[in-house]
Amino acid sequence: MTSRVLLVSPAMSASLRQARFDDGGSIDESGAVRARSAAGALPSAARALTSPGVRCRETAAALGLDALPVAELAGLDVGRWRGRTLEEVGAAEPEAVGRWLTDPASAPHGGESVRDLCARVAGWLADAQKLEGRTVAVAEPEVVRAAVVDALGLPDAVFWRLDVPPLTVTALGGRAGRWNLRLGCPLAPSEAD
Incomplete structure (x- = not known):
């Protein structure tokens, strides 16, 4: 059985523009317009999921997805x-x-470490690989990074070296515990494969 997981990063928001740790804010108008224009660009899926965060839920809705929020896809605490x-x-x-x-194990902010996030997302990805059909998930950029780290068996120190632009698709396809990766496909009406 081949599993396919399409991870869609959320549309632009004020937090992303300002390099601000997610504050639960909405996507901005330009991000909403881009997401609505890409509605229908994703292939059909057996299931649509989203991070419980506001910007991911709003992006999923703008894309026309009836997506179920999943706690394991929450952004880094x-x-x-x-x-x-x-x-x-930093100042x-x-x-x-x-x-x-x-240090991926460090959490000086009192929240979750990168290592813990990577482990959480790896658990979700292992479960997703057991499902038949395609899964589309709108997920925070750090969740996409963690999925790539796990899928390729990379050390978690690589996490910060992966960039995930807004409204891009990272596609994972695999079977028997092995994933193949397709990175950074722009989400646009002409890119629906």
Whole structure:
């Protein structure tokens, strides 16, 4: 049995534009317009899922997906840094940010470590691989990164070296515990394969 998982990153939001840790804000109007214009571009799927975060749920709705929120697809819990910009946190806690960016097991913000996020997403991906048919999931960029780290068996230190632009599709296809990866496909009406 071949499993297919399409991970769609959310549309642009003020938090993404400002390099702000997700504050639960909505996608912005330009992001909503882009997502609505891409509605119908995704292939049919046996199931549509979304991160429980606002911007992912709004992106899924704009894409015309009746997506079920799944806790395992939640973004990285950054604890007390939530809603602050990386620049603000870096100025106030430079050593903590340095540790966080270089040590995947570190969680100086009091939330979840990158290693814990990668483990959570790996568990979800293992379950998804057992399902027949295609899964489309609108998920935070860090969830997409964690899925790529797991799918390719990469060390979790690689996590920060992966960029996930808004409204792109990362496709995983595989069987028997092995994934193949197709990265960064723009989500646009002409890109629906």
